Amino acid sequence: xxxxxxxxxxxxxxVLAVLAQRESYGYEIIKEVRVLSNEQVEWAEGAxxxxxxxxxxxxxxxxxxxxxxxxxxxKYYRLNNSGQKELDNQKAQWKVATALLNKVWGPEPCLT
Amino acid sequence: xxxLENAIxxxxxxxxxxxxxxSETIAELESHLLDTYREFAVEGIEREDAFExxxxxxxxxxxxxxxxxxxxxxxxLLARIFSTYxxxxxxxxxxxxxxxYGVARLGSLGLGLWWLPAILVSSVTLITSPRNxxxxxxxxxxxxxxxxxxxLGFSSLFNLIPFKEWSRSWSDILRVIHxxxxxxxxxxxxxxxxxxxxxxxxxxxxxxxxxxCLGPFLWLVQVxxxxxxxxxxxxxxxxxALEMA
Numbered sequence: 001x002x003x004x005x006x007x008x009x010x011x012x013x014x015v016l017a018v019l020a021q022r023e024s025y026g027y028e029i030i031k032e033v034r035v036l037s038n039e040q041v042e043w044a045e046g047a048x049x050x051x052x053x054x055x056x057x058x059x060x061x062x063x064x065x066x067x068x069x070x071x072x073x074x075k076y077y078r079l080n081n082s083g084q085k086e087l088d089n090q091k092a093q094w095k096v097a098t099a100l101l102n103k104v105w106g107p108e109p110c111l112t
Numbered sequence: 113x114x115x116l117e118n119a120i121x122x123x124x125x126x127x128x129x130x131x132x133x134x135s136e137t138i139a140e141l142e143s144h145l146l147d148t149y150r151e152f153a154v155e156g157i158e159r160e161d162a163f164e165x166x167x168x169x170x171x172x173x174x175x176x177x178x179x180x181x182x183x184x185x186x187x188x189l190l191a192r193i194f195s196t197y198x199x200x201x202x203x204x205x206x207x208x209x210x211x212x213y214g215v216a217r218l219g220s221l222g223l224g225l226w227w228l229p230a231i232l233v234s235s236v237t238l239i240t241s242p243r244n245x246x247x248x249x250x251x252x253x254x255x256x257x258x259x260x261x262x263x264l265g266f267s268s269l270f271n272l273i274p275f276k277e278w279s280r281s282w283s284d285i286l287r288v289i290h291x292x293x294x295x296x297x298x299x300x301x302x303x304x305x306x307x308x309x310x311x312x313x314x315x316x317x318x319x320x321x322x323x324x325c326l327g328p329f330l331w332l333v334q335v336x337x338x339x340x341x342x343x344x345x346x347x348x349x350x351x352x353a354l355e356m357a
Contacts (some may be wrong), residue, residue, distance in 0.1 A: 027148065045170050047180075049137055073139070
């Protein structure tokens with residue numbers, strides 16, 4: 001399970017990456033992140049929304065309300081060009097960080 | 113017997129009454145809660161247990177407040193002030209006529225915004241240049257009036273500050289003292305010189321006393337007029353929300 005600090009750092013690029021694949025709403029985003037992390041990301045899901053609102057305020061994503069076939073209204077988010085650039089930037093930074101840690105820690109021991 | 117509508121209303125109440133959540137954010141959270149509830153309900157979990165599990169997953173208002181408060185603080189000052197007064201209004205019981213509370217609040221804001229700077233400027237001038245005030249008047253006049261001066265300053269401040277639920281905090285204790293002082297002052301004035309005040313001052317002093325009373329009045333309405341947190345108007349389940357439940 002990820003600790004609080006690591007999760008805070010990871011969740012933002014993860015959400016951007018999910019939105020880069022397709023537009024989505026809060027519940028679906030969380031569900032996807034949970035599945036992709038093998039249930040390792042556990043948090044108060046309602047805390048996702050301030051982050052989405054912040055990203056929207058910073059111009060990285062856009063939102064709109066859509067009514068589903070059953071009449072349920074959901075707020076959808078989609079990535080825009082600034083968000084895509086931010087995601088690319090985050091990817092580049094994480095690559096540097098993971099490459100560094102891989103070098104420091106060395107390859108995983110393999111017995112086979 | 114578990115009632116989903118009531119359960120949602122209970123869960124939603126603290127969000128509705130808080131200044132940190134816009135109606136749009138609450139709608140998003142409610143939609144998320146229903147989606148999670150349906151996820152558990154479809155798995156065959158009992159309705160009440162499914163709702164409890166969904167609550168656990170989304171987080172209580174107390175847990176979510178930390179992040180939502182950060183986001184609220186980063187919005188503009190005007191938006192924060194507006195959301196604070198909007199939340200204050202929601203505390204009022206629906207039994208209380210909302211329009212006269214609105215009038216009292218607008219009056220207290222207008223008078224508070226007018227008098228607080230005036231009293232501050234006058235106080236600074238009085239302290240720094242007392243001669244300006246003592247040329248034509250007996251110096252004891254202002255000294256005798258200083259408690260009222262302080263009371264007026266406090267009233268201006270309290271008339272501006274929006275109230276929250278009675279929480280026995282230091283600000284509530286200050287308000288209790290302030291209310292007692294205001295009621296005492298007004299009662300004393302009414303007893304000895306009600307007609308004199310109205311006639312000799314052309315109603316000005318009377319208006320001051322009305323203004324003094326506005327802050328405590330609004331506060332007392334807040335404390336004693338608190339609404340039932342499961343009022344039916346908190347329930348806004350969207351059409352089709354319960355179809356799969």
